[in-house]
Amino acid sequence: MADQKKTPWWHSTVDAFDTFLRVPGTVTAKGAHVRDGIDLKRVMIMVVVALVPCALFGMYNVGLQTSLTYGLEWGFWQMFLYGLVRMLPLFVVSYLVGLAIEFASAQIRGEEVNEGYLVTGFLIPLIVPVDVPLWMLALAVAFSVLFVKEVFGGTGMNIWNPALVARAFLFFSYPSSMSGSSVWVSKTWVPTLKGVDAVSAATPLAIAHDGGMDALSAQYSFMDMFYGFIPGSTGETSVVAILLGAILLVWTGVASWKIMVGSIAGGLLVGWLGQIGGATTLPCYYQIVMGGFLFGSVFMATDPVTAAQTETGKWIYGVLVGALAVVVRLWNPGYMEGMMLAILLMNTFAPLIDHCVVTASINRRAKKIAKA
Amino acid sequence: MSNTLDLKKGLDIPLKGAAACEVTAKVLPETVAVKPTDFPGLLPRLLVKEGDRVLAGSPVISDKTNPALLVTSPVSGTVAEIVRGEKRKLLAVLVKTDAAGEGVDFGITKNADTDTIKDVLLRSGLWLSLVQRPYGVIADPAVKPKSIFVSTFSTAPLAPDTDFTLGDRFADFQAGIDALGRLTDGGVHVAVSKAVYSKTPFHKTENAILHVVSGKHPAGNVGVQISHISPIQKGETVWTVSPMLVAAIGRLVSTGKLDLTRKVAVTGPKAPHPSYVETIPGAPVKDLVQAEEGVRIIGGDVLCGETLGPDAYLGFFHDQLTLLKEGTEREWFGWAKPFRPKVHSSSWCYFSWLTPGKKYEMDTNLHGGPRAFVETQCFEDVTPMDIFPIYLIKACLAGDIEKMEKFGIYEVLPEDLALCDYVDPSKNEIQAIIRKGIDLMIKEMA
CATH class of the missing domain: 3.10.20 (Ubiquitin-like (UB roll))
Structure with a gap:
């Protein structure tokens, strides 16, 4: 009791900054006497590092799309700087609101502050339209951190991916700021564009949804979409940048390659079925490079907390995420991006998948022993 | 006759300071402690008082629940002190050694029958070297085990080289195996390391079922070997003995003295x-x-x-x-540094994989703060058993007996999941969790 009195009420916050700067001096008290150098801070920072190529390319692409759509003659650095300046407030709001709630919750629970939000806070600005009003973003972040993470007990206990729920919150609460063909290209912060009406710049996904392969190839080539010179959420457009991140995640073992490969395989399969069944004129591999499919497969579906945890379960989970996402894209009259809902739905079913895998394994073992 | 077992999963911790083979x-210490705390589950009853003379092999402590279980003195001398802790808990009996080096003669001949071997093992205190699985407690003399397992090598960090420690005592080891063979109908399983198979004397062991095992730690753990060779089911019992104590049993049955x-x-x-x-x-x-x-x-x-x-x-x-x-020093920006050459990590988030042969001067620092489970794949990578470690761990945390049974609590001891302690980025105390689960099983199943 005497010890407890000595620690000030804000100790979670103090500890958070202290251990951020220096490794804690705690020594092992029970169990193994030596421990691996890895901790959750390192794991989380790896995901943020993996997201950096997407973020950098996204910033450049924000400027590029504005410049192209409104006929501004910007150079490379002007495009990048516009994107950087436009994106910074989103990151600041995302981290300020999210971390404030994280710190407060840790304080209330009397625990150390968890690192999970380092990743979530970086993901959210990359998966929303760049011109989303900051108050909406703040609201979405607050909702998601409070009701998706903290009420379940914080990082490691949540059922759904908090970043995706923030996006879903925005999508269903403020559809006019989140969908349609005029939200994807930023114009709000260009002084010369004041009073100019927003020019419609549909994403490839929307074009293909309405006009099929012919309309799409008239505007964007496959390589445009592969490199990412297309309108869309900031982080999702470039396949190259996402693959760089994917290589780091798989290399370090932070994210499961089984989920990534499974998801792509599921997407290709349903895309192919849709093509031969006449639901779409797009070749199946277009499904992978368009919209948020790849970004979701690499960075969102692989979240170790909300994904399936058994090895077989990861395959099933991955394939179903990819397959469902393309099913929503192809057989759906209004809404053309299925990745967000596919992942959230599979997050819900991940424990069920694991339960089936584990039960099957136990039964198999029981049979094997009964025979022996 | 031998069976091969190649284990792929596991991790050898590259720790500096392996013992040179000399x-x-x-x-021969002046004072020797006889400690009841060495034996999990033993309820000690003191059999001596200060000033009593004891021989090597004389009983010092017995078990309250089963008085046949004896802890004996390893030396001859006089009882110098009874050490007690809180609530008068018996911690140790200190024996002042004398030069005589006298031992109790247990009067056993080489071809003794099962009952004699059992009786002598109990009277000499060497019975306590038999560890019962499940639960890792002292073997019950009233039970006949399914089989007995001995792993002749250890893969634990810096573990002693049994070829060196027991190489000159192979005759004792063989005699011990012969004696143990009398205690079970299922035979004695002896695991030999594949890496040193031709060099080690243990591959010549007779009257045993030999298994040639290879792999990283915990391949040398007897529990891991059992789970592959003949998994323990509910209601079954298996005994395990360390090779060092097999040799001690062998010496006892061939000389009649406790050594x-x-x-x-x-x-x-x-x-x-x-x-x-x-x-x-x-x-x-x-x-x-x-x-x-x-x-x-x-x-x-x-x-x-x-x-x-x-x-x-x-x-x-x-x-x-x-x-x-003791790793009490605090490293600046530890987790954020790209390179930390002095810290080993099995995770590829650091660069220890660049220097696979390097040995590290590790300390006891935890290298992080405790968190909820996030990354759990790492547990499976270091557990070469047909179980789901994370589900077993969670069942133990929840105290759910039925689930613990399903997920294989009978097959594991904390030592078999010790590497999970090491690799967990969330710094959970996995061994302590498993220990708690096993203690609950013992309580509920009694």
Whole structure:
């Protein structure tokens, strides 16, 4: 009791900054006497590092799309700087609101502050339209951190991916700021564009949804979409940048390659079925490079907390995420991006998948022993 | 006749300070401690008082629930002190050794029958070297086990080289195996390391079922071997014995005297001269090794050994001491630095994989703060058993007996999941969780 009195009420916050700067001096008290150098801070920072190529390319692409759509003659650095300046407030709001709630919750629970939000806070600005009003973003972040993470007990206990729920919150609460063909290209912060009406710049996904392969190839080539010179959420457009991140995640073992490969395989399969069944004129591999499919497969579906945890379960989970996402894209009259809902739905079913895998394994073992 | 078992999963922790294969000292200590705390589950009843004379093999402590279980003195001498802790808990009986070196003659001949072997093992105190699975408690003399398992090698960090410690005592080892064979109808399973198969004397073991095992730690753990060779089901019992104690049993049945002399490996980054010391259990640690200030002395290996203070005594099962620096220093920006050459990590988030042969001067720092489970794939990578570690761990946390049974609680001891402690980025105490689960099983199943 005497010890407890000595620690000030804000100790979670103090500890958070202290251990951020220096490794804690705690020594092992029970169990193994030596421990691996890895901790959750390192794991989380790896995901943020993996997201950096997407973020950098996204910033450049924000400027590029504005410049192209409104006929501004910007150079490379002007495009990048516009994107950087436009994106910074989103990151600041995302981290300020999210971390404030994280710190407060840790304080209330009397625990150390968890690192999970380092990743979530970086993901959210990359998966929303760049011109989303900051108050909406703040609201979405607050909702998601409070009701998706903290009420379940914080990082490691949540059922759904908090970043995706923030996006879903925005999508269903403020559809006019989140969908349609005029939200994807930023114009709000260009002084010369004041009073100019927003020019419609549909994403490839929307074009293909309405006009099929012919309309799409008239505007964007496959390589445009592969490199990412297309309108869309900031982080999702470039396949190259996402693959760089994917290589780091798989290399370090932070994210499961089984989920990534499974998801792509599921997407290709349903895309192919849709093509031969006449639901779409797009070749199946277009499904992978368009919209948020790849970004979701690499960075969102692989979240170790909300994904399936058994090895077989990861395959099933991955394939179903990819397959469902393309099913929503192809057989759906209004809404053309299925990745967000596919992942959230599979997050819900991940424990069920694991339960089936584990039960099957136990039964198999029981049979094997009964025979022996 | 031999069976091969190649295990792919696991991890060898690259710790500095392996013992050189030489005996640098022979220590017959002045005082020896007989400790009931070495034996999990033993309820001690004191059989001697201060001033009593004891011989090597004389009973000192018995078990309250089963008086046939005896803890005996490893030396001859007089009882000098009874050490008690809180609530008068019996911690140790200190015996002052005399030069006579007299031992009780248990009067056993080589071809004794099962009952005689059992009786002599119980009277000599060596029965306590038989560990029962499930639960890792003292074997029940009333039960006939399904089989008995002996792993002749250890893959634990800096573990003693049994070829060196027991190479000259192979006859004892064989005699021990023969005696153990009388205690079960299922035979004695002996695991031999594939890496040293042709060099080790153990591959010549007779009257046993040989298994050739290869793999990283915990391939040498007897529990892992059992789970592949003949998994333990509910209601079954298997006994395990360490090779060092098999040799002691062998010497007992061939000479009729209790002789617990052993070569103890003094290892670790902070050991002044990593090498072997010949001594007996109960020897004061300070007679065996001098540690600097701020060094932790561990009885056993770094994964599942117990912390021994400077005034502690070597345990009954210990054949290794590991010396580590207490890692109280705080490293600036530890987790954020791209390179940390002094810290080992099995995760590819760091760069230890670039230097696979490098040995590290590890300390006892936790390298992080405790968190909820996030990354759990790493547990499976270091657990070469047909179980789902994370589900077993969670069942233990929840105290759900039915689930613990399903997920394989009968097959594991904390030592088999010790590597999970090491690799977990969330710094959970996996061994303690499993221990708690096993304790609950013992309580509920009794």
